Amino acid sequence: MVLKLYGSSIATCTRRVALILHEKKVPFELHEIDVRGGAHKKTDYLEKQPFGQIPYIDHDGFILYESRAICYYIASIYSSQGTKDLLPSDPKANARLQQALSVEVANFNAFAEKAVVEKYLRPMYSRDYKPDEKICSEAISTLDAKLDAYEKILSKQKYLAGDELTLADLYHLVYGSLLPNAGYTGLESESRPNVARWFKELSSRPAWQAVKENGFKSVAAY
Numbered sequence: 001m002v003l004k005l006y007g008s009s010i011a012t013c014t015r016r017v018a019l020i021l022h023e024k025k026v027p028f029e030l031h032e033i034d035v036r037g038g039a040h041k042k043t044d045y046l047e048k049q050p051f052g053q054i055p056y057i058d059h060d061g062f063i064l065y066e067s068r069a070i071c072y073y074i075a076s077i078y079s080s081q082g083t084k085d086l087l088p089s090d091p092k093a094n095a096r097l098q099q100a101l102s103v104e105v106a107n108f109n110a111f112a113e114k115a116v117v118e119k120y121l122r123p124m125y126s127r128d129y130k131p132d133e134k135i136c137s138e139a140i141s142t143l144d145a146k147l148d149a150y151e152k153i154l155s156k157q158k159y160l161a162g163d164e165l166t167l168a169d170l171y172h173l174v175y176g177s178l179l180p181n182a183g184y185t186g187l188e189s190e191s192r193p194n195v196a197r198w199f200k201e202l203s204s205r206p207a208w209q210a211v212k213e214n215g216f217k218s219v220a221a222y
């Protein structure tokens with residue numbers, strides 16, 4: 001049975017999963033959840049995702065939520081197709097991947113998401129919302145300092161976990177691509193040439209082109 005992705009084509013975490021499905025060339029059905037209408041807070045939805053959030057997947061009856069866990073599962077069971085080595089099995093390479101995955105969550109996403117949500121997503125969904133500039137500028141300045149460490153890492157290796165592309169690199173696209181909407185262009189800055197080189201290459205990947213911006217659709221076959 002084709003993998004079912006329950007979420008929203010314009011939501012960040014759903015896009016993260018769709019990105020990896022495209023990288024791995026996995027056909028999927030997108031089931032749009034009416035978030036504005038509160039469908040993700042209804043009893044039947046909570047049976048599948050107890051926190052009332054999107055996305056989750058149904059893969060032949062196997063239900064899984066948390067976008068990064070879903071991506072890990074997809075990369076693991078479809079290891080031999082699409083983009084290879086997103087999930088290295090060698091213990092040391094996998095440990096480096098775990099390190100990079102933690103870096104993305106703790107040192108990048110925590111601040112990028114905060115700034116993007118405050119300055120861009122909340123005002124977009126609620127026209128009366130006035131962003132808290134302090135929250136945003138604190139998140140951006142912390143992120144900016146963290147990117148100096150990224151520059152050091154990426155001056156010695158091509159990607160965050162080594163010289164091969166992994167899930168950890170790809171996860172940065174979701175909020176990284178929205179940072180200019182929060183007024184921050186530090187991922188493109190010439191002052192950090194290796195970060196700029198890395199993010200430009202990620203941004204040009206066909207899988208990202210398929211899911212970025214204004215929504216994406218089910219993919220019936222590859």
Ligand SMILES: N[C@@H](CCC(=O)N[C@@H](CS)C(=O)NCC(=O)O)C(=O)O
Pocket residue numbers: 011012013014035040052053054055065066067068
């Ligand atoms: N850690 C979760 C976060 C999921 C999440 O925050 N989803 C948002 C959309 S991107 C959502 O469902 N928001 C509506 C709500 O929380 O009520 C994941 O990665 O799947």
